[in-house]
Amino acid sequence: MTKLRLSAGAVPFVLVVAMLALVSSAQAQDAATKAKSKMLWTNRGCGACHGVGKRMAGPDLAGLEQRRTREWIDKWLMNTNEMIASDSTAIAMVAEWKGIRMPQQKFTDQDIELLLTYVRGEEDRLAKK
Numbered sequence: 001m002t003k004l005r006l007s008a009g010a011v012p013f014v015l016v017v018a019m020l021a022l023v024s025s026a027q028a029q030d031a032a033t034k035a036k037s038k039m040l041w042t043n044r045g046c047g048a049c050h051g052v053g054k055r056m057a058g059p060d061l062a063g064l065e066q067r068r069t070r071e072w073i074d075k076w077l078m079n080t081n082e083m084i085a086s087d088s089t090a091i092a093m094v095a096e097w098k099g100i101r102m103p104q105q106k107f108t109d110q111d112i113e114l115l116l117t118y119v120r121g122e123e124d125r126l127a128k129k
C-alpha cells in the first residue's frame with residue numbers, strides 16, 4: 001500500500017478542494033429541495049387553481065406570507081374545512097371566490113415548508129423579471 005503523504009505545499013490546495021466540495025453539496029441540497037417542492041406543488045394539484053403572479057380559479061399566492069401569518073397559513077392548509085366554517089378571513093375569501101372551496105388535503109409540517117419554498121422561489125423569479 002502506498003502511503004498518502006501531504007507536503008506542506010499541498011495543504012492549501014486540499015483545503016480549497018474541501019471548501020469547493022462543501023459549497024457544491026450545499027448547492028446540490030438547495031436544488032434537491034427546490035425539485036422536491038415543485039414536485040409536491042404539482043402532485044397536490046395546487047397549480048391547477050393557483051398561480052404566483054397571476055389569478056386563476058383561486059387567489060394569486062404572490063405576497064402570501066406578507067398578507068397572512070405563518071400560523072394562519074398552517075391552519076388553512078391543515079384544517080381547510082374548519083377554517084372555511086369558522087375563520088372570518090377564510091369566509092370572506094370563499095365569498096370573493098364565488099363559493100369555490102379549496103379541497104382539504106393532509107400535509108405534514110415539512111410539506112407546508114416545501115409548498116412555501118415553491119411559492120418563495122416563484123416570487124423570486126417574478127422579482128427578477
Ligand code: HEC
Nearest residue numbers: 044045046048049057058059068093094097100101102115
Ligand atoms: C380546486 C382549486 C384549488 C386547489 C386544487 C387548491 N386551492 Fe388553494 N385556494 C382555492 C380557493 C378558491 C381559495 C380561496 C378560498 C376558498 O374559496 O376556498 C384558496 C386559498 C388558498 C390560500 C389562501 C390564499 C390567501 O390569499 O390567503 C392558500 C395559501 C392556498 N389556497 C394554497 C394552496 C395550496 C398550497 C394548494 C395545493 C396543496 C392549493 N391551495 C390547492 C382553490 C384551490
